[in-house]
Amino acid sequence: MLRKTLAFAAVVGLLTAGVALAAGDAKHPHKQAWSFAGPLGKFDQAELQRGFKVYKEVCAACHSLSMMSFRNLGEKHGPFYDPEFPNPNDNPYVKAIAADWVLQVNDIDGETGDPIKRPATTADRFPNPYPNSVAAAAGNGGAVPPDLSVIIKARHDGANYVYSLLTGYSAAPAGVQKTPAQHYNEYFPGHLIAMPPPLTVNKVTFDDNTVASVKNQAKAVTAFLAWASEPKQTERKQTGLAVMIYLILLSLLVYASYRRVWRNESH
Numbered sequence: 459m460l461r462k463t464l465a466f467a468a469v470v471g472l473l474t475a476g477v478a479l480a481a482g483d484a485k486h487p488h489k490q491a492w493s494f495a496g497p498l499g500k501f502d503q504a505e506l507q508r509g510f511k512v513y514k515e516v517c518a519a520c521h522s523l524s525m526m527s528f529r530n531l532g533e534k535h536g537p538f539y540d541p542e543f544p545n546p547n548d549n550p551y552v553k554a555i556a557a558d559w560v561l562q563v564n565d566i567d568g569e570t571g572d573p574i575k576r577p578a579t580t581a582d583r584f585p586n587p588y589p590n591s592v593a594a595a596a597g598n599g600g601a602v603p604p605d606l607s608v609i610i611k612a613r614h615d616g617a618n619y620v621y622s623l624l625t626g627y628s629a630a631p632a633g634v635q636k637t638p639a640q641h642y643n644e645y646f647p648g649h650l651i652a653m654p655p656p657l658t659v660n661k662v663t664f665d666d667n668t669v670a671s672v673k674n675q676a677k678a679v680t681a682f683l684a685w686a687s688e689p690k691q692t693e694r695k696q697t698g699l700a701v702m703i704y705l706i707l708l709s710l711l712v713y714a715s716y717r718r719v720w721r722n723e724s725h
């Protein structure tokens with residue numbers, strides 16, 4: 459009897475532990491059809507432009523993108539690449555984006571040595587919205603918004619995860635304890651995140667008249683961040699394809715010459 463009771467208690471214990479673990483675990487991200495997925499995938503320039511708009515008008519208020527310079531926007535396969543301006547520093551659109559950036563960059567006056575603020579140029583990196591991480595944490599309920607330069611590479615199933623996170627806010631289920639600075643999101647490990655839901659319907663207006671639903675904004679900004687994580691991705695895939703075609707042709711040629719060389723020899 460005692461043995462039976464103990465075995466029963468052990469099974470109940472294991473089951474409860476399993477449920478508790480599952481509750482702490484983040485939900486699997488939604489799979490999306492990304493234009494840049496797969497060996498032949500490439501970035502969709504219009505989508506990158508929409509995504510840049512979302513980053514600029516929404517995410518940049520809290521998140522830096524420290525590995526990106528403004529000129530990167532005008533590089534081949536980038537959001538504002540224009541074949542007329544192979545050098546992105548000459549691209550008038552990229553120049554205007556840099557000069558208009560709302561957060562101005564810190565610099566030193568060349569004559570007086572005083573610290574000054576000046577408009578960005580194409581050579582500048584995107585400025586950090588916060589002067590330091592203490593200020594960033596103080597402004598966000600104690601959590602520092604991470605730099606987004608390589609976030610898609612830094613998270614498992616990066617693009618699907620970020621998309622799911624941005625679209626995955628819901629009301630906290632009864633019994634979940636949270637502070638006013640925390641928000642409930644099933645895709646975030648632990649489910650309580652210090653980032654308030656950043657996107658709402660029509661938060662930005664897309665210049666190409668794409669409907670600014672939360673999903674469309676999330677998809678575009680995720681594509682933009684995927685490009686930022688690996689701006690040379692399209693080039694790398696195109697080179698890979700050319701190399702494969704070359705190797706296949708070379709193998710055929712080698713095989714043909716092998717047949718020719720040994721044509722009159724009996725085995």
Ligand code: HEC
Nearest residue numbers: 516517519520598601602603604609620651652653656679
């Ligand atoms: C009001 C400030 C704020 C805005 C606006 C904001 N974020 Fe965040 N974000 C945060 C904070 C704070 C965290 C850290 C959350 C934590 O660790 O609890 C965060 C975390 C993240 C993370 C990392 C999640 C993880 O797995 O660690 C991603 C990705 C992210 N934000 C993307 C975005 C995107 C994309 C936008 C724009 C659509 C955006 N954020 C807008 C404050 C913000």
